Amino acid sequence: MTEECQIAGWSDAFSVGNAAIDSDHKAFFEIANLLKGVIFEAAESKFVIESALAMLEEYVAGHFLREEKAMAKIGFQHFDDHRAKHFAFNRKINEVIRLYRGGSLSVAEKLHDLVLKWLASHIMNEDMKFKSLLTDDVVDQRPLAYLALDAIENEESEKVAVPNAIVHAKVKLDYSKITALICEPSSTIRSGIRFTLNEIGITNIEESNNFIAIDESCKNGGFQIVVMDAVLDGNDSAYFIRQIRSLQTNSDPFVLTVLLLSSRDEVAVRSAMSSGTDSVLLIPFSSGQLRDQIVGHVERRRPFIVTQDYIGPERRNESRPGCASAPQIIVPNPVEALGRGIPMDQYESKKNEAIQVIVNFRLKSLAGAIIFECNSLAAGMRDGLATNESTFRSLTKLENIADELAEKIRKFSGAKSYSVETFRDRCRELKGGVDKITYADVEELSASGKKVSESYASR
Template identity: 45%
Template structure:
């Protein structure tokens, strides 16, 4: 059961940033925790606060609101809120994929922590916490927001201390900070231009990553077929993954680049058709998918 957050004295916010102008959304099912968060926000001058205590209300508020700062519990009514976070970061939900976000966790269990990290919030905070912990996180994020990185399944802050051995270093993107922009009276049209420039840059990188992932999945499927390691389950998973990746790639290519998506859509349709009867997938089918994927990846991985 969540405990109320005790009131503690807070030091004033940095003079250069007027937090009273910041619009905040708190998505938290526990009333005592919401009250504690509101008190913490009020103590640093934040008054424009929207609360959501159900998953539906949280999703709707994220979709329609124009917020700068989001406090989001990882679990609302037994629903996984990392879905909301991923939708926000991908641009599929809401008006600003760069909303500054602290995700609340009620458990230190490694799978839950990993799931929270992988959905792209700026920071994590374990319940229960003191108000100054939340506001200190906010101050740090206002002053020193981490750059974003993009992969085929992640858009969010770069949390790596260093690249994994043998891995290529991911491109970092300096993204706009809506809390700092609002608190320093940055003209809205200027912020919107920064936001749009970052959205385009990240989308182009995502396109490259999706195309490369699609090619990798096809190669893995080909090797598996040649070596006789294909199973109904593995074939279905590969085809489903290819369908999902190709579907997002098609949408991004059409929206950001204005390209025809006929070839990508044909690949999506092939995967959708074949996964209905994965036990009947022939090697010739895999060759056709792979050849189509190579044509697509050759177009977009080098952009």
């Protein structure tokens, strides 16, 4: 086949006649395309790249195990050779990722072509050999997340031959108890999402298709799963997931979320990932992909982290050398709790414990942000680099940070927040006369900011 055909992406010509395996292959193409054109040396690209690499690792491990288990079941005559090719590619991918995470950022630039060219060639020259031999009953239908976990936990064993029955979770979830919220402007896509949720067993479904409806739904809460388009009414709807994660709504902050994204643009992907969502699906997606994302995250919920501008799942498998890693917070999963019939008082207790941990980290983060912003403002004023516009921006940021800090203190600690509110009001006052601000004013504000922050920054 020609190179042009190899790198064109998914087409029906690549179908091996099995929905689960085809869905895996489509996901590989999407991950490869996500990496296309990314500037690997750019600091702002790191979040997108790390997320794509983490997905690639999981997809490689899970997909190869899915194929190998099926081939073993049917006694595929080319099994050993096929498996050897899997092993060689897996080793090559892992080596590139290892070098990238070790600081050699440029090595990841080859991943796009490496994945697409190998995948296209492998499907056409190897996978097509079992196209007419595989039936649904011999292919493990579980999500890639399950299979990846099996592959990682058993990488030293020869776990190829498997029982005829597909292995399920040790306690089956009752998804009929789950309530899902769909936020999607396209009626066609909404219907597809509803169909997938029904297949899983979820029948309690609410729908919202505009900002006002979503805002009302988030205020009321009562759902455990959110499937939301990243753009609604031309606006960034990931804002609502940020609000949920940062405890700004009545919704459970640990609801399972899937963001739908039609744009492959790096800025759009980064914005979606930084919302704190559990996963991002690129439109168009298959029913199997959505199902895998939901069911997989129910069973493999990642711990959360809290930073100055992010609350949500930790996606890195390991921290970058020389970089401090935010503490991981084990959070409860409302879908799993409700689906397994865990008493709600037990779940609420775990939820409240996790919320308090997140709040403490958030308070520390906000306090640190006040100190940092005050220092930056004072340095700019002292060095003659500050302008009315930059000063106004800094004061606005300080006002917003102080406002959230005061709100968190009142809501979660029950303490008074007069000193923080006084600091916030002073920021507002200085904004009103930004052209008259003196260095003495900024010094006074900085001293006040450090004083109100010191008891939280040291936590």
